[in-house]
Amino acid sequence: MRKLVALPVLSADALSSVAYGPEAMLAVLALAGTAGLTYSFPVAGAIVFLMLAVGLSYRQTIRAYPHGGGSYIVAGDNLGRIPGLVAAAGLMTDYILTVAVSIASGMAAITSAIPSLTSETVPMGVGVILLLLAGNLRGIRQAGALFATPTYAFIAAMFALVAAGLVDAAGQGFQPPLTLTVPVNDTVGLLLIMRAFSSGATAMTGIEAISNAVPAFRSVEWRNARTTLTWMVGLLIVMFAGIVVLIYCTGVMPSARETVLSQLARLTFGSGWMYVFIQAATAAVLLLAANTAYNDFPRVLSLLARDDYAPRTFMRLGDRLAYSNGIILLSVTAALVFVAFNGRTASLIPLYAVGVFLAFTLSQTGMVVHWWRRRSRHWRKSLLFNAMGALLSAVVFMTAGISKFTSGAWVAIVAVGLFLLVTTRIRRHYEAARVALQLHPHAIELPAHAIAGPVTPSQSPVQHEHGVRGAEMNRESEELPEEVRHLCIVAIATLDLASMRTLAYAASLQQPVLALHISVAEDEAQRFRDYWSLWGDHLPLEVIVSPYRAVVAPLVRYLEALHRQHPELTLTVIVPEIITSRRRHQLLHSRTAIRLRRALRPLPKIVITSVPFHLPSD
Structure with missing residues (x-):
């Protein structure tokens, strides 16, 4: 001014x-x-x-x-x-x-x-x-x-x-x-x-x-x-x-x-x-x-x-x-x-x-x-x-x-x-929560091998085996288990025990998994990529830079784009959820899962799953 x-x-x-x-x-x-x-x-x-x-x-x-x-x-x-x-x-x-x-x-x-x-x-x-x-x-x-x-x-x-x-x-x-x-x-x-x-x-x-x-x-x-x-x-x-x-x-x-x-x-x-x-x-x-x-x-x-x-x-x-x-x-x-x-x-x-x-x-x-x-x-x-x-x-x-x-x-x-x-x-x-969530050497088991990842909106679209038929049919007409094609997307804010448990749960489903991280700046995005490489790069990672510090809105836009490119897929969005021993402390933690459910409810073939991580009593 x-x-x-x-x-x-x-x-x-x-x-x-x-x-x-x-x-x-x-x-x-x-x-x-x-x-x-x-x-x-x-x-x-x-x-x-x-x-x-x-x-x-x-x-x-x-x-x-x-x-x-x-x-x-x-x-x-x-x-x-x-x-x-x-x-x-x-x-x-x-x-x-x-x-x-x-x-x-x-x-x-x-x-x-x-x-x-x-x-x-x-x-x-x-x-x-x-x-x-x-x-x-x-x-x-x-x-x-x-x-x-x-x-x-x-x-x-x-x-x-x-x-x-x-x-x-x-x-x-x-x-x-x-x-x-x-x-x-x-x-x-x-x-x-x-x-x-x-x-x-x-x-x-x-x-x-x-x-x-x-x-x-x-x-x-x-x-x-x-x-x-x-x-x-x-x-x-x-x-x-x-x-x-x-x-x-x-x-x-x-x-x-x-x-x-x-x-x-x-x-x-x-x-x-x-x-x-x-x-x-x-x-x-x-x-x-x-x-x-x-x-x-x-x-x-x-x-x-x-x-x-x-x-x-x-x-x-x-x-x-x-x-x-x-x-x-x-x-x-x-x-x-x-x-x-x-x-x-x-x-x-x-x-x-x-x-x-x-x-x-x-x-x-x-x-x-x-x-x-x-x-x-x-x-x-x-x-x-x-x-x-x-x-x-x-x-x-x-x-x-x-x-x-x-x-x-x-x-x-x-x-x-x-x-x-x-x-x-x-x-x-918050200090007690940080201690409970921080990673320790040898505290987690790493996957034995990399898990093949899916096509993302930033890459070229590829027709899957049932891709054409899936796009033409009614988007929510799957009635048999073999007709459902999965993609698990794990939303991660930081690498901690809650995120690792969520990644482990997603990988255990034996379906294609994509990790998704929202960063507020390019330097923070690069820092997260470095952490990811140090962990072992066992899952494909997509990083979105959101300079407006919003999390839910860019995540929703990403999922919308992915759904438009691959309407045959059922997208399962998996997020970690911190559970506190006292109800009043719950207000101090992210309610991303609730906000995502509200934002994604109008879209077909999207499932929201939260993986709870219970903090010890403080």
């Missing part, structure tokens, strides 16, 4: 958060009445400093990880396995809440302009999640292209609002209305200020999106990514500070019926077309900002699955090159959270900061360790920036965890703990 395209695509989440970040800060300070509101500038100043420090920190991350440096990767590489998982837990919580909070805030922008829709907030929000689900299942690239116009429209709307509002405020000497009265429900204290700081800091969500997506930029990728990050942080600071100043000068207060941004726009422009434009741009960018999570959540989940911390089904790409299972999981979870909190932004905010700044803290701490170990050029300056980012992020994380614990932060903390428990249990099961 060019920088002008990457900025709106990757910054929508961060920039749109100014629609609820200042309001969340103000809502906490307002609990202490007018005395609490006097701290709005100091708290906002601290948040701006935090934005600057974390932005500088992620500039160092981009330079150190030019292939993408998300919190899971950085923390795992430099701090170890458990800190990496904790960072991943924070990220996953963040992404789920990004969808819920962005849509809740977008619904608030719509209902502020059209109050009659307030009662329909939850159904409309769930409907938007379903639209995002459908759009992302069609492909991340197409969904991401929707970002540019709404994001730039939102930036233009905010700058117009801030500029016009400051002109009006200048005419009044930048003084708030003298009639401002706020009821007092709390006292000014350190805890209140800490809560306001952590609430306002949610305006920083999404700031690490650019460091995750460095390879998506044009060359030189890391340099263009750093430039885009600088622009994003600059825009974020200007818009956040401008809105805080306008809030102070106008005296608007949070309301359950209308957002602060809507009140500012109405005071500045009235209810005309400019007000409608600001509200429409705000709603659009907030609703689409949720799509940032649809880019990152499935990708992090696929990395966890690659490392055996999540079910391997989350590594599978759909036909549109999207991690379909991860997208579905995100949509379902975000919809449940959105409905559980009745689509209210104020109720969701306390959960938000914990996951965000937990990931920030571990990522930046990991970068400190990275620079200390590498000691490359300018390492001291980079280490200082990352140490500052880690320290400030840790302060916000601790602040949010303590001050908002009873308000809902405990949910995020418990979610992180459950995530660690589940992922480590999954890893332990």
